[in-house]
Amino acid sequence: MRLSELISALQGHVVVAGGHLDNEVRHLVASNLMSEVLLAEEDNLLMVTALNTEHAVRTADVMGALGVVLTDHCEPRPAMRKTAEDLGVSLVCTPWTREQVLAWAACAGLSCTPLS
Amino acid sequence: MSAATIDPDNAPLVVLELIQQLKIRSVMNRRVFTVARRESLRRAQLLMKTHDLRMVPVAETGRLFGVISMGDIIAALDGRYIHEICGLHMRSHVVALENDMPLSFAITYFGRYGFNAFPVLNRARLLVGTVSMRDVNQSLLAALSRELQRLERDRPETAGDTADGYYLREFRIESRDFANAGKASNTLRRELTRRACDRALMRRIAVAAYELEMNLVVHSDGGTLSVMIGNGRVEITARDDGPGITDINWALRDGTTTADDWIRSLGFGAGMGLPNVQRAADDFDLRSGSGRGTVARAVIHLAKQGDST
Numbered sequence: 001m002r003l004s005e006l007i008s009a010l011q012g013h014v015v016v017a018g019g020h021l022d023n024e025v026r027h028l029v030a031s032n033l034m035s036e037v038l039l040a041e042e043d044n045l046l047m048v049t050a051l052n053t054e055h056a057v058r059t060a061d062v063m064g065a066l067g068v069v070l071t072d073h074c075e076p077r078p079a080m081r082k083t084a085e086d087l088g089v090s091l092v093c094t095p096w097t098r099e100q101v102l103a104w105a106a107c108a109g110l111s112c113t114p115l116s
Numbered sequence: 117m118s119a120a121t122i123d124p125d126n127a128p129l130v131v132l133e134l135i136q137q138l139k140i141r142s143v144m145n146r147r148v149f150t151v152a153r154r155e156s157l158r159r160a161q162l163l164m165k166t167h168d169l170r171m172v173p174v175a176e177t178g179r180l181f182g183v184i185s186m187g188d189i190i191a192a193l194d195g196r197y198i199h200e201i202c203g204l205h206m207r208s209h210v211v212a213l214e215n216d217m218p219l220s221f222a223i224t225y226f227g228r229y230g231f232n233a234f235p236v237l238n239r240a241r242l243l244v245g246t247v248s249m250r251d252v253n254q255s256l257l258a259a260l261s262r263e264l265q266r267l268e269r270d271r272p273e274t275a276g277d278t279a280d281g282y283y284l285r286e287f288r289i290e291s292r293d294f295a296n297a298g299k300a301s302n303t304l305r306r307e308l309t310r311r312a313c314d315r316a317l318m319r320r321i322a323v324a325a326y327e328l329e330m331n332l333v334v335h336s337d338g339g340t341l342s343v344m345i346g347n348g349r350v351e352i353t354a355r356d357d358g359p360g361i362t363d364i365n366w367a368l369r370d371g372t373t374t375a376d377d378w379i380r381s382l383g384f385g386a387g388m389g390l391p392n393v394q395r396a397a398d399d400f401d402l403r404s405g406s407g408r409g410t411v412a413r414a415v416i417h418l419a420k421q422g423d424s425t
Contacts, residue, residue, distance in 0.1 A: 033380070034330075035388035038323050043315065051383045058298030059383075062305060062322040064315060079132055079295070087302060 001025055001108060003046070003066060003090060009108070010094040010101060012069065015076055018090035020066040028069075028105045029113040030098050034059040040113055048101050052076050054083040061087045071098045132220075134259050136295035140222055141215035143255040144236045144245035150175040151184065153203030157192045160184040160202055170232035170248065174206045178242035180235055182206030212237050215244055216292060217378070219256070222247055282346035283307060289332040289341050291358075294382055297333040300341050301326035304352075307345070317418065321350050324396040324414040327389040328354040334384050335359075336410065354412045361404040368394060368402070 004021040029040040030048035052074045067090025084091040160172045174182040192198040212235045233248040287300035305322045339356025379385040397414035404410035
């Protein structure tokens, strides 16, 4: 599924496009603890978190993720948005909770790693 | 004047970075004037008048019991009970800050609670200072001045490719500098992308660097992260002169951590940092001891030995 289609399904909006909207998403990893996220080894992955800090974006960049989906109506802090722009990481906000995102992704046939 | 003088949505980025980098301990007033619970409100009033204070903590042997504000003194004068003891009239539900918190917390608190000053506690919950909006503004001005001087110096990069094809770089990593945490690893990843490194390999290298970098930020008193690329391998070394690790085997187990709730609220301190480095690296060694600092070294071999990719 393309990232732009996923955003639409999550009723989300794009904060930073990051040049990945047409990229294929294959895996979602969800956690608010960054060391847990770093365990994921899949390609074409998206990070799902409620952590609206620049560290979430830096973690996504380190693992080569396409982008970060901020859940629970979280809006990114200015430093987070700037970091995403600088690193070319897509940044998306959704009103859905992490559990709702994972449940939907599982039904849509995407592989998921729900963590703490 | 509104207490919240910095708009987190519109302030210049350099100001936002500074209020994340600066810690309350570097801003607070360490000369604390306190009263004991048995002392009179008159004593608190005298301290406020003599030292131009807006609030006096009620504390005994470092333990904070409450605060007396200027409003409390005015009420006591109006109600003619200024001679009574502080313990009877202090505000015992105290909002306090911690000295390890970034300055942004203090600014948020001034906006949220409308107080003129807050007591500051250390990790042991002992009173170590007070912080007022005046302290914040003075420190921020000084830090801005230093930052501008630094930008004016515009120092060129001193590291990069050497004549024999090696890439060497050393990053200074500050303790609890969460605003910049991870930047060194992002830089390393850019370098690996420039060298067209294999994606899976690049992820392993970046994860090892990131975890070592975060370890310096969260657990050390600051240190260096050094990167060497060449001769078919990437070598990442984290050095610090911090408190050291007493039990290395314990530190290498998944889920063991000394991080507090605040660190965890920032997304760190899952207790998986060093185990993640071990998983990502081909070779890993850790030398440390109580009070002797720590040296952690991770080596990841590139696809072909001898290739300086």
